[in-house]
Amino acid sequence: MRASFPEGVALAVAAVVLVVAIVGVTTRDTSKTSSGVAVSASASPSSTPQETASRDAAAAPAGSGEPAPRPPAPAPPVASGPVRPPAAVPPKPGHYDYSETNSNGTRQSTLVIASQGGGKQTENTDDETTVDEVQWRSNGKFERATTFSFPNGSFRCVWNPEFVEYKFPLRTGSSWTVHTTCHPNAQSSITLDATSRVTGRERRSVAGAAVDAWVIVTDATIKFAGNGASFSEAIRDEDHFAPAYGLTVHEVAVTTDTDPTGVKSRDTTTRDLLRLKPTQQA
Numbered sequence: 211m212r213a214s215f216p217e218g219v220a221l222a223v224a225a226v227v228l229v230v231a232i233v234g235v236t237t238r239d240t241s242k243t244s245s246g247v248a249v250s251a252s253a254s255p256s257s258t259p260q261e262t263a264s265r266d267a268a269a270a271p272a273g274s275g276e277p278a279p280r281p282p283a284p285a286p287p288v289a290s291g292p293v294r295p296p297a298a299v300p301p302k303p304g305h306y307d308y309s310e311t312n313s314n315g316t317r318q319s320t321l322v323i324a325s326q327g328g329g330k331q332t333e334n335t336d337d338e339t340t341v342d343e344v345q346w347r348s349n350g351k352f353e354r355a356t357t358f359s360f361p362n363g364s365f366r367c368v369w370n371p372e373f374v375e376y377k378f379p380l381r382t383g384s385s386w387t388v389h390t391t392c393h394p395n396a397q398s399s400i401t402l403d404a405t406s407r408v409t410g411r412e413r414r415s416v417a418g419a420a421v422d423a424w425v426i427v428t429d430a431t432i433k434f435a436g437n438g439a440s441f442s443e444a445i446r447d448e449d450h451f452a453p454a455y456g457l458t459v460h461e462v463a464v465t466t467d468t469d470p471t472g473v474k475s476r477d478t479t480t481r482d483l484l485r486l487k488p489t490q491q492a
Contacts, residue, residue, distance in 0.1 A: 293411045295422040298378055300331060300346040301456035304488020308481045319481065323488070330354075346456075350374045356392075367392040367400065376451065377406075380424045384408045388430070398436030405429055414450060416459050417485045423452045423459055442468045452486075459483045 303325045310319040322334040326343075333342040343355040353373050357366045369390045377386040385407035392400040406428040414421050426449045434441040443465055450460040461481040468474050 293413050293422050295380070295411055295424050295453050298346075298351070298376065298380065298451075298453035299456050300325075300329065302488060303331070304491045306457065306488055307484045309484055310479065310481045312479045313477055318484075344375070345372075348378065350378050351376045365394045367394055369402075373402070373404075376426070380408055380426075380451075380453065382408055382410055395436075398434070401433045401435075403431050403433075412450065414452075414459055416452075416483055419486055421452045421459055421486070422454070423450045425450055439470055441470065444468075455486055457483060457486075 301323050303323045306321045306323070308319045308321065310317055319336055320334075324332045324334070326332060329346040331344050331346070333344060335341070338357075338359050340359070341357040342353060343357075345352045345354060351374070353369060353375055355366055355368045355372075357364055369392055371390055373388040373390045374386055377384065385405065388402060388404040388406070390402050392402075394400070406426055408424055409427050410425045412423055412425060414423055428445070428447040428449065430445045430447070432443045432445070445466075446464045448462045449458050451457070452459045458481070460483070461479075463479045463481075464476065465478075466474055466476045
């Protein structure tokens with residue numbers, strides 16, 4: 211899961227606008243949906259990177275002032291043979307680019323990984339919109355805290371307890387659950403409940419390279435409460451995680467928001483890694 215979007219960021223990113231509403235901040239980027247991770251309904255978990263790229267280019271909003279990410283060149287046939295994802299390692303520090311499509315169109319998103327030593331890293335999504343503090347251990351990758359930033363300020367959300375994003379060793383059929391909370395301030399709380407399971411493994415092509423990945427499906431619910439208001443968001447996230455690189459190479463996230471009046475809205479997001487090597491060191 212991209213609990214950032216990402217890695218470990220998706221759930222946290224999905225929460226930010228609702229959390230901001232709870233703590234009384236009203237200014238936000240109206241170019242994004244409430245989840246921050248939504249996509250055209252035509253996207254599906256079975257989409258190939260090439261299909262996604264072609265659809266992304268066609269969906270780019272006209273006159274946006276920013277060119278859509280260039281679709282990657284057609285990839286050579288993926289190598290045959292047994293799919294054997296190796297043991298997971300932390301990603302190399304640096305800047306990674308993703309093609310991201312949502313109901314607003316297609317854009318290029320960034321993920322910056324920085325090492326803090328001792329298996330600890332920060333994952334900076336889109337120039338500090340969200341910064342996740344994670345730690346890689348022998349038994350899993352753990353999410354420790356998330357800092358949310360917005361025009362009027364920022365706050366750091368410390369997860370209690372810290373939660374596991376990937377439980378090692380990964381294998382088909384393995385699963386784990388999450389129950390954690392965060393208190394942005396004395397009046398507000400965020401509760402996250404999730405179940406993740408490894409549904410299989412696959413070989414994908416990323417920038418012409420064959421990559422073996424685990425397919426991890428997560429069903430999560432985020433609940434927000436504070437200042438007399440409550441919100442909730444349900445997420446179905448399909449994460450294609452390449453353990454040799456420590457990165458998500460493809461992701462499909464479907465979010466369903468429920469506002470205080472009970473009205474629901476549904477959206478989808480796809481993300482595809484554009485290259486395996488960071489464009490520059492962090």
